[in-house]
Amino acid sequence: MSKNSLDFIRKKLNRSNVILSLTVLFVILVIVVGLVVFRFNILRYNVQSDDKVYDKYYVMITDNYKSDFWQEIYKGAFDAAQEQNIYVDLLGDNLPTQYSCEQLMKIAIASKVDGIMVYANESDEMTALIDDAEAKGIPVVTLYSDNTHSDRLSYVGIGSYNIGKEYGKQIINIMKDKENTTGYTDGSNMTNIAILIDSDAKETGQNILISAIKDVIEQNKPEGSDFTLNMITVNNTNAFSVEESIRDIFFADDIPDVIVCLNELNTVCAYQALVDFNRVGQTDILGYYDSEAIIREIEKGTVYATIGIDTKQLGEYCISALSDYYEYGSTNQYYTADVILINKNNVELYHKAKGVEQDE
Amino acid sequence: MNRFLDKPLQYKIVSICVLTNIIIFVVNIFLLLGINSMSVEMEMVYQDNRNLNELSTSLSNVQDSMTEYLSSKTSDSLENYYKNAQHFDLLKEKLDDKITELSFGRMERNIKNMSQNYLDEVAKTIEAKRGRNVEEYRACYENSTAMYEYINAYITSLNLELFVNNSKHYSELNNAFRHYEFISFIVITLVMAGNILIVTSFVSTIIMPLRRLADSANEVAEGNFDTELPEMSYNDEIGTVLNAFNKMVISIKQYIEKIRESMEKERYMQEKELMMESHLKDAQLKYLQAQINPHFLFNTLNAGAQLAMMEGADKTYEYVQTVADFFRYNVNGKKTDATIREEVTLVDNYIRILNVRFSGDIGYDKQVDERLLDVTMPNMILQPIVENAVNHGIREMGDRGKITLKVYREDKNVCISILDNGKGISPEDIEKIMSGRWQHKEHQYDNNGIGMDNVISRLRLYTESDNSFNIESKGENMGCEVIIRLPYEESN
Numbered sequence: 001m002s003k004n005s006l007d008f009i010r011k012k013l014n015r016s017n018v019i020l021s022l023t024v025l026f027v028i029l030v031i032v033v034g035l036v037v038f039r040f041n042i043l044r045y046n047v048q049s050d051d052k053v054y055d056k057y058y059v060m061i062t063d064n065y066k067s068d069f070w071q072e073i074y075k076g077a078f079d080a081a082q083e084q085n086i087y088v089d090l091l092g093d094n095l096p097t098q099y100s101c102e103q104l105m106k107i108a109i110a111s112k113v114d115g116i117m118v119y120a121n122e123s124d125e126m127t128a129l130i131d132d133a134e135a136k137g138i139p140v141v142t143l144y145s146d147n148t149h150s151d152r153l154s155y156v157g158i159g160s161y162n163i164g165k166e167y168g169k170q171i172i173n174i175m176k177d178k179e180n181t182t183g184y185t186d187g188s189n190m191t192n193i194a195i196l197i198d199s200d201a202k203e204t205g206q207n208i209l210i211s212a213i214k215d216v217i218e219q220n221k222p223e224g225s226d227f228t229l230n231m232i233t234v235n236n237t238n239a240f241s242v243e244e245s246i247r248d249i250f251f252a253d254d255i256p257d258v259i260v261c262l263n264e265l266n267t268v269c270a271y272q273a274l275v276d277f278n279r280v281g282q283t284d285i286l287g288y289y290d291s292e293a294i295i296r297e298i299e300k301g302t303v304y305a306t307i308g309i310d311t312k313q314l315g316e317y318c319i320s321a322l323s324d325y326y327e328y329g330s331t332n333q334y335y336t337a338d339v340i341l342i343n344k345n346n347v348e349l350y351h352k353a354k355g356v357e358q359d360e
Numbered sequence: 361m362n363r364f365l366d367k368p369l370q371y372k373i374v375s376i377c378v379l380t381n382i383i384i385f386v387v388n389i390f391l392l393l394g395i396n397s398m399s400v401e402m403e404m405v406y407q408d409n410r411n412l413n414e415l416s417t418s419l420s421n422v423q424d425s426m427t428e429y430l431s432s433k434t435s436d437s438l439e440n441y442y443k444n445a446q447h448f449d450l451l452k453e454k455l456d457d458k459i460t461e462l463s464f465g466r467m468e469r470n471i472k473n474m475s476q477n478y479l480d481e482v483a484k485t486i487e488a489k490r491g492r493n494v495e496e497y498r499a500c501y502e503n504s505t506a507m508y509e510y511i512n513a514y515i516t517s518l519n520l521e522l523f524v525n526n527s528k529h530y531s532e533l534n535n536a537f538r539h540y541e542f543i544s545f546i547v548i549t550l551v552m553a554g555n556i557l558i559v560t561s562f563v564s565t566i567i568m569p570l571r572r573l574a575d576s577a578n579e580v581a582e583g584n585f586d587t588e589l590p591e592m593s594y595n596d597e598i599g600t601v602l603n604a605f606n607k608m609v610i611s612i613k614q615y616i617e618k619i620r621e622s623m624e625k626e627r628y629m630q631e632k633e634l635m636m637e638s639h640l641k642d643a644q645l646k647y648l649q650a651q652i653n654p655h656f657l658f659n660t661l662n663a664g665a666q667l668a669m670m671e672g673a674d675k676t677y678e679y680v681q682t683v684a685d686f687f688r689y690n691v692n693g694k695k696t697d698a699t700i701r702e703e704v705t706l707v708d709n710y711i712r713i714l715n716v717r718f719s720g721d722i723g724y725d726k727q728v729d730e731r732l733l734d735v736t737m738p739n740m741i742l743q744p745i746v747e748n749a750v751n752h753g754i755r756e757m758g759d760r761g762k763i764t765l766k767v768y769r770e771d772k773n774v775c776i777s778i779l780d781n782g783k784g785i786s787p788e789d790i791e792k793i794m795s796g797r798w799q800h801k802e803h804q805y806d807n808n809g810i811g812m813d814n815v816i817s818r819l820r821l822y823t824e825s826d827n828s829f830n831i832e833s834k835g836e837n838m839g840c841e842v843i844i845r846l847p848y849e850e851s852n
Contacts, residue, residue: 019561027383027554031390034547054459057466087459087466094463095517099510107510110477111470 054087058115058322060143061104065090068291069264069311070119073143076315077117084323086114105129109136115322116140117156120147139325141318145205153325156317156335160205163307164212166341167286170305171213171227171258172220174284178257179222191227193217194249194256196266198236206262213260230256234266243269250277257283258304264289271302290342290350298347305343308350313337365594369566372596376562380555387551391544398537405530408464408522411454416515418448419475423508426482430489430501441486445479452476464525467518471511478507570598573605585613658684682712689739698739700732700767700776700846706743707765714750722750723762732767732774737846738822744815745778745842753782753840773845781839790831823847 060077062070074090081088091104099107101118102125108116109132116133120126120142130140130150139153146155175191195210210231217227232249235241246269249255261267267287271294274280280302287294287306297303317335324331342350364372425441428434455472458465481504488497572590579587589606661684668677686709689702704726711724746763754761766777785793792798796813819828823846833840 020558023554023557023561027387027551030547030550030554031387034543035390035394037543051461051465054461057459057469087461089463089466094467094521095513096520097513103506103510106506107470107474107514110474110507110510112473112477113470 054085056084056086056114056326058086058088058117058319059091059104059108059111059113060088060117060318061091061101061108062119062143063101064265065093067264069289069309072311073315073318076312077318078315079312080316080319084319086319086323088117088319102126102129105133109133109138112136113138115325117143117318117322119143120145120150120152122147122149126150139322141321143318144314154321154331154333154335156314156321157205157337158309158314158339159336160208161212163339164209165216166307166339167209167260168213168216168220170286170341170343171217171260172222174258174304175217175225175227176222179225189225191225191258192254192256193227193229193258193260194232195229195260196234196246196262196270197231198263199233209262232256242266246270247273249273250279255279255283258286259283260286261288264291264294267294267303267306271297274302290340295342295347295350298342298344301344305341308340308342310338310340365565365596367596369597372562372566376559380559383551383555383558387547391547394540394544398533398540402530402533402537405526405533406523409519409526411451412515412519412522415448415451415455415471416512416519418444418451419478419508419511419515422448422479422482423505426485426501426504429486430497433489438486441482445482448475449479452479464518464522467514467521471514471518474507474511474514478504478511481507566596566598569594569602573598573602576609577605580609585609585616658688661687679713679716682709682716685709686713697736700735700737700774703737703739703742704728704733704765704767707746710743710746711763721759721761722754723759725762725764727764728767729769732769732848735774735846735848737776737844738818741815741819741844742776742778744812745844748812749778749780749782749840749842753780753784755782757782769848770845772848774848776844776846777841779839779841782837784833784836784838784840785831786836787833790833793831794829819844 058077058081060074064070065074070090074088078088091108092099101120102123105116105118105126106129109129116138118126118130118140120130126147127150130142130147130152133140134151134153140150142150142152142155142157144157146152146157148155171191171193178191179189193213195213197206210229214229217229221227232245234245236245242265246266249259250273259270261270267285267289268291270285271287274283274285284304285302287297287303290306290308294303294306298306314337317337321331321335340350364375367375421444422441425437425444428437429441452472452475455468455475456465457469457472459469460466481500485497485500485504488500569590576587576590587609589609590602661680665677665680665684668674668680686706689706689709708726711722714722715724742765746765749763750761754763760781762781764777764779766775766779768775768777789798793812794816796816798812816829820826822828825845825847828845830843830845831840832843
């Protein structure tokens with residue numbers, strides 16, 4: 001009987017011991033888990049400050065960083081730079097004020113970046129800035145538009161003569177089409193060609209392009225037809241003047257038969273004006289750049305043809321030029337990116353190629 | 361654990377309280393630490409913005425003091441400029457110049473480099489102003505102002521982006537804080553539950569022996585000394601009480617045992633004493649009986665009677681014969697019942713003996729219904745009554761005293777009446793005699809020792825009726841009549 005009660009007490013004691021140990025364990029566990037959860041939470045919020053550090057810092061300077069064209073180039077440059085642990089910034093992208101290329105150049109020089117890719121022009125101010133940067137040891141690559149007098153490292157752009165030739169061929173095609181449809185025999189067959197030139201363009205590239213067009217047409221124009229080539233200066237000095245200038249063309253008495261646009265914005269404005277003024281089929285537009293909107297217009301027939309530029313390649317060339325400079329001290333003076341003509345005939349093909357590229 | 365349980369009760373209770381409090385305290389400290397670190401974190405969220413604002417203010421100060429110097433060339437403004445420029449330089453140096461994935465880092469780097477550039481430019485401006493080189497300081501001023509604007513633009517932009525980012529961070533922190541609150545609540549609740557468990561299990565461990573003690577005490581209180589005694593658990597106060605209780609129960613048990621033993625002994629002694637006494641009395645009685653052998657007495661009296669007859673003393677013979685008969689009846693008293701005839705004969709003999717003793721003073725009249733003489737009745741009833749009547753009624757009256765014995769039938773009873781003409785009995789005395797409270801005087805040698813109360817109770821027992829014996833007296837000197845009623849059955 002007393003043995004039993006002893007056992008009972010021992011059992012009870014053991015049981016309460018077990019409960020006690022479990023409880024203490026449980027409390028400690030709760031504290032530890034709570035702390036861990038808490039720490040984990042805090043760390044998760046803090047972790048973002050810890051990010052990748054790059055070796056070099058290049059900037060790309062352009063006057064219209066929002067356009068697809070420049071964004072594509074930037075993307076190409078950015079991807080190429082990432083491989084070499086270099087960061088490329090599209091300067092001015094995240095600043096509240098919109099600065100001109102010259103102002104951005106100043107900022108870049110003052111910021112002591114490791115390389116500048118600039119959409120240059122032939123102005124003296126730009127020349128001075130490029131020279132200043134070079135003097136301070138910052139290599140400058142002119143991109144898409146050159147400043148030939150400066151000490152720039154190299155020029156990355158497109159072959160203007162090639163583009164001119166392509167445009168010329170297309171104009172000949174247009175002229176032939178016209179001949180076939182109207183069936184004229186008199187000598188009154190005159191094709192009025194207008195080339196839109198930016199008001200601030202002093203660059204030589206445009207001149208080369210225009211002369212290429214002229215040469216091609218002169219050599220290949222069909223029998224009995226003639227053409228006039230006019231330069232229409234588009235005022236791009238302020239933000240919205242381009243669109244107004246292009247519309248002015250359509251208000252004139254003599255509306256050109258072919259309009260050649262030499263940048264993306266002009267192309268867009270031109271085809272929109274064409275639609276608005278109901279001139280589709282009467283006036284043909286030779287566009288520039290292969291943005292989605294322009295490709296769509298080609299499919300619709302509003303835009304006769306456009307020039308596709310390998311923008312990615314442009315960006316890559318910039319980076320390789322700068323890297324060559326840092327690696328070997330010098331690099332090519334010129335880099336020329338591939339161009340491709342897109343019209344109704346090959347737009348399908350182009351689409352497929354683009355699709356494949358995107359799939360990659 | 362056991363060592364802990366052996367400690368005093370107070371120590372244990374205090375320990376439990378302290379333990380639970382410490383647990384809660386520790387948990388609270390941890391929670392407070394968490395809250396503290398979170399609030400520090402929250403405080404720091406907008407620190408970057410504050411730093412940038414300070415930088416911006418400092419930049420403005422540099423620009424202002426430079427402008428002031430350029431316009432007024434006071435030494436105060438120059439001093440201000442140096443001070444501000446130094447301050448700005450310090451602030452600028454704190455900026456990070458790493459090229460990072462995040463735009464903040466790159467902007468910071470640009471701001472730092474531009475600030476250096478700006479400071480150089482401003483220094484050049486000041487130098488040119490001091491050298492009064494108008495052309496140069498104008499150009500430099502323009503440059504530095506442009507730079508100032510760029511830097512400001514950068515700072516504004518960075519500030520904005522940081523603000524957006526920090527706001528996000530802040531709201532995340534806020535969220536985390538809410539989560540933390542919830543977790544804290546759960547943790548505290550769980551810890552409290554744990555504490556309750558700890559306290560409960562501890563207290564029940566401590567209280568359990570006490571409860572067992574209470575159960576045992578209850579059983580003992582109900583008189584069950586053989587209950588199972590609680591085990592000694594630990595050496596605390598309860599253990600001591602338990603021990604004392606166990607000892608007490610054991611010693612009470614021993615004490616009770618002792619008392620019972622001594623009581624048994626005493627009783628045995630008493631029994632022994634009583635037996636001794638009765639044996640002694642028995643012996644005395646036997647001794648007396650041995651002395652008075654009735655047969656010896658009868659034979660003696662018979663011998664006397666025969667002697668008297670041979671001598672021709674007829675009267676003596678008759679007397680001795682009567683005495684012999686009288687005593688024979690007494691000694692014959694082994695049987696309890698007798699007939700009325702035998703009783704009446706005994707009374708006759710008694711009167712005859714008395715008349716011889718007192719020379720024929722007592723008149724004796726007998727009116728007996730012969731048919732009733734065979735009715736049975738207890739023996740030794742009539743003679744004591746007659747003896748009483750003689751002794752208390754007519755003794756002092758000489759030859760005027762008279763006793764009348766009647767036996768007659770009254771309804772279903774046989775009545776025996778003994779009537780005397782003596783001095784009578786007062787009603788109080790009758791009452792006393794009837795209820796048996798009469799104190800008869802000791803040492804009356806003159807009777808055969810049988811009192812009235814004996815007679816009355818034997819009669820009542822025999823007839824099972826209170827009316828079987830009755831005394832009637834008409835007053836003083838008017839005599840007294842005793843009437844005995846016996847049930848009469850026809851078959852007799």
